[in-house]
Structures are given as structure tokens and as C-alpha cells.
Amino acid sequence: MNYYILRCITCRKEFNPRPGLYYCEECGKIMGTLEVVYDYESIKNNAALKEKKFNKKASMFQFDFLLPTKPKLKLDDYVGGTPMYKFDLLGVKDVLIKYDGSNPSSSYKDRASAIAINKAIDEGNDILFCASTGNAASSLAMLNAHTDMKTYIFVPAAIPDGKRTQLEISGAEVMAVEGTYDEVYDLSLELGLKKGWYCRHAAINPYLLEGKKTGAFEIIIQNDFQVPDYVLIGVGDGTVVSSLYKGFWEFKEIGLTDKVPKIIGVQAEGIPAIKKVFDKGKPYKPISIEGSTVADSISVGKPRDVIKACTYVEASGGYFISLTDDEIIDAIKELGKITGIFAEPAGAVPYGGLKKLIYEEKISKSDTVCLVITGNGLKDVNAVKDSISKTTLTAEEVIKRFEE
Numbered sequence: 235m236n237y238y239i240l241r242c243i244t245c246r247k248e249f250n251p252r253p254g255l256y257y258c259e260e261c262g263k264i265m266g267t268l269e270v271v272y273d274y275e276s277i278k279n280n281a282a283l284k285e286k287k288f289n290k291k292a293s294m295f296q297f298d299f300l301l302p303t304k305p306k307l308k309l310d311d312y313v314g315g316t317p318m319y320k321f322d323l324l325g326v327k328d329v330l331i332k333y334d335g336s337n338p339s340s341s342y343k344d345r346a347s348a349i350a351i352n353k354a355i356d357e358g359n360d361i362l363f364c365a366s367t368g369n370a371a372s373s374l375a376m377l378n379a380h381t382d383m384k385t386y387i388f389v390p391a392a393i394p395d396g397k398r399t400q401l402e403i404s405g406a407e408v409m410a411v412e413g414t415y416d417e418v419y420d421l422s423l424e425l426g427l428k429k430g431w432y433c434r435h436a437a438i439n440p441y442l443l444e445g446k447k448t449g450a451f452e453i454i455i456q457n458d459f460q461v462p463d464y465v466l467i468g469v470g471d472g473t474v475v476s477s478l479y480k481g482f483w484e485f486k487e488i489g490l491t492d493k494v495p496k497i498i499g500v501q502a503e504g505i506p507a508i509k510k511v512f513d514k515g516k517p518y519k520p521i522s523i524e525g526s527t528v529a530d531s532i533s534v535g536k537p538r539d540v541i542k543a544c545t546y547v548e549a550s551g552g553y554f555i556s557l558t559d560d561e562i563i564d565a566i567k568e569l570g571k572i573t574g575i576f577a578e579p580a581g582a583v584p585y586g587g588l589k590k591l592i593y594e595e596k597i598s599k600s601d602t603v604c605l606v607i608t609g610n611g612l613k614d615v616n617a618v619k620d621s622i623s624k625t626t627l628t629a630e631e632v633i634k635r636f637e638e
């Protein structure tokens with residue numbers, strides 16, 4: 235574990251870490267999200283790091299020199315180290331597909347939950363809470379199931395069955411609340427902070443982004459230290475997209491790579507809150523809009539990590555785009571058919587985004603591209619149920635079908 239401080243994304247004030255400190259009070263919960271800042275110079279000059287052999291399949295904790303906690307849990311060895319495939323897609327050669335649906339609870343969110351649980355242990359807190367569109371909650375509930383620590387989960391009642399089932403199976407205490415994700419988030423945050431429970435809200439707890447950024451580290455090492463030109467990722471609250479930037483930036487900062495890719499955040503056209511803020515330009519201002527999308531995981535109208543997301547994406551030279559629900563469903567189906575990867579809607583949007591950007595000639599066929607697939611499609615089969623065939627046949631019809 236390394237020494238680090240916390241720094242406000244807006245006023246740049248620095249803080250020494252302490253339990254219960256999640257944001258800069260002067261700037262508030264959305265403007266005042268904190269960055270975890272390490273002593274990059276000393277990490278860069280660390281002789282052991284220069285000799286370090288990275289393992290393409292090891293867990294995310296192989297990057298402990300840039301993490302705020304040490305692994306202490308049974309499942310820590312299995313979080314991260316997810317596969318990265320290469321496919322020729324849409325005329326682009328060797329598109330990297332980082333598939334995080336193969337994490338223990340089947341989403342990218344395990345990277346953050348593993349940090350949350352270990353951090354709660356460090357701080358001597360034995361109750362964790364989380365509000366979520368589904369994946370962060372089911373991830374926390376599943377990874378924490380085997381410990382003696384309690385998990386309180388707050389989710390919108392309408393989350394997909396797969397995610398709700400994971401929650402119930404984990405034994406966590408589930409509050410499925412009537413309302414939107416944005417409403418449930420506010421409710422849980424007020425309650426959880428008042429009670430002093432450990433907060434597993436990635437958009438406000440700065441340490442959770444640290445787990446998520448390991449996805450970027452893995453893309454680098456699994457691609458033999460060649461950084462792609464573009465990385466595409468689905469965006470809701472804005473933490474995952476921010477984490478990718480930070481991961482790529484940190485490896486460059488400590489001298490392991492020489493560039494940061496352009497990060498493209500992909501949102502749903504039905505509720506493109508961060509895209510709206512980004513397109514309006516600086517100074518970035520929090521927003522609250524209403525809307526909906528089939529991609530439940532990114533159905534966020536009041537994004538909490540919007541300042542980091544816009545600041546980091548701009549620093550990368552990237553931008554935000556959005557897809558209609560029809561484009562998202564098509565993306566799930568095409569990705570599945572070409573690669574065999576079944577992604578949930580928010581996980582498939584990078585593929586739809588690539589298709590759009592090639593069509594608009596913003597990405598060319600000679601660019602190097604990575605798509606980050608954040609969630610397994612089995613979590614939300616209902617999203618595609620109306621657009622797939624469910625024909626049933628009699629035995630006679632099957633025999634007839636194959637008759638000469």
C-alpha cells in the first residue's frame with residue numbers, strides 16, 4: 235500500500251485521508267469529489283517496480299503499488315484479470331475487447347466492491363451500504379456474502395430480475411425502493427452517512443475509482459504495453475469512464491507507457507446527462523434530467539461523478555456520444571453474433587458506439603480501439619427478449635427440418 239492524499243477535483247484543496255471523509259465539504263458532494271493522489275515520483279523510481287513482471291491473468295491486486303488497500307478477502311484473487319479478446323470488427327483490425335462480465339459477480343463493479351470491503355475492514359467498519367442501478371449492489375452483496383460484515387442494499391424496485399436475484403441469493407438486506415436510481419441514491423446516502431456505515435457509492439467514495447482503474451492497467455499489460463488510440467465505455471454516473479482515464483494516466487505518469495488513449499463515453503440517448511454537460515462546455519455544472527433507456531445500468535439523470543468524467547475525458551482528447559435504445563439492442567445482438575460475448579445493454583454500448591463513429595468517419599479503420607464490456611448479458615435477458623426468436627418446434631418438425 236502506498237502513501238496518498240485526497241484532492242478536491244474542483245478547488246484542488248488537499249486532505250489527509252480519514253474514515254468518513256468522502257468529499258470536499260466546501261464544494262459539496264458533486265462538485266467536490268476527491269481524487270486519490272499517490273507519490274508518483276517515488277513509485278516511478280522504485281527499483282522493484284522496474285523489475286516487476288506483470289501477469290496477464292492475475293487479479294487486480296497485482297497493481298497494489300497504486301491501490302489504497304491490501305487484499306484480505308477470499309475472493310480478492312479472482313477480481314480482475316478478466317479476458318481481453320481481439321476481433322476484426324466493422325473493418326477495424328484487432329479490436330481489443332476487454333470483457334469484465336467474467337468477474338465473480340459478472341460485472342466491472344467487482345473491482346470497486348473489492349476495494350470497498352477491504353477499506354471498510356481497514357477502517358474497522360463492519361456495515362457497508364450501497365445504492366445502485368443493480369450491478370454495484372449485486373457485486374457488493376456477492377463479494378461480501380462470505381464475511382461477517384453486514385450489507386445494506388438500496389436499489390430501484392424495477393431493476394432487472396437477474397440483478398435482484400443475485401441480491402437476494404447473497405443474503406444481503408435488500409431495500410428495493412419504489413423510485414428512480416437518482417431518488418434511491420439520495421435516500422441511501424443520507425441514511426448511510428448519518429449511520430456511519432461504510433459507503434460503497436463509487437461516485438462519492440474516492441477509493442472505489444481506484445479499483446475500477448485497474449481495468450485500464452490490465453488493458454495495457456494484456457496488450458503488451460501498446461496503448462490503443464481509442465477506448466470506448468458505457469457511462470451512467472461517470473465513475474467507470476473517469477477510472478479508465480486515471481488508470482491510463484497513472485501508468486504514463488510512472489513511466490510505464492507514453493500515452494493516454496482518447497476515451498469515448500457512450501450514453502443512452504434517452505437520458506444522456508453527462509453528454510449534455512460535456513457538450514455545453516466549461517465550467518462543467520451538475521445537472522438533473524429525466525428520461526429512460528433499456529440500458530438500466532446507465533439510466534442516470536443526476537450523475538454524481540460528472541465533474542471528473544467531463545474533466546478527464548476532455549484531458550484525454552475524447553468526448554461523449556449517445557445511442558438510441560434500438561441501436562443498443564442491435565449492438566447486443568451483433569456483438570453476440572460476431573464474438574460470442576453476451577453483454578447487458580450498458581455493456582454493449584461501446585460496440586454500438588464504435589459502429590456509429592466509424593459510420594461518421596470519426597474513427598478510421600487504421601485506428602487501434604478497445605471496447606470495455608462492463609456487464610454480462612445474463613443479468614438482464616429481458617432487455618432483448620422481444621427481439622429474439624422464441625419459436626418452439628414439435629419433434630416432427632425438427633425431423634422434417636433435416637430431411638434430405
Ligand SMILES: Cc1ncc(COP(=O)(O)O)c(C=O)c1O
Pocket residue numbers: 341342343367368369370436468469470471472473474475531532578580581608609
Ligand atoms: C454494466 C455497467 N456498465 C456501465 C456502467 C456505468 O458506470 P458509471 O455509473 O460509473 O458511469 C454501469 C454502472 O452501473 C454498469 O453497471
Ligand SMILES: [Zn+2]
Pocket residue numbers: 242243244245246247258259260261262265266
Ligand atoms: Zn473543494
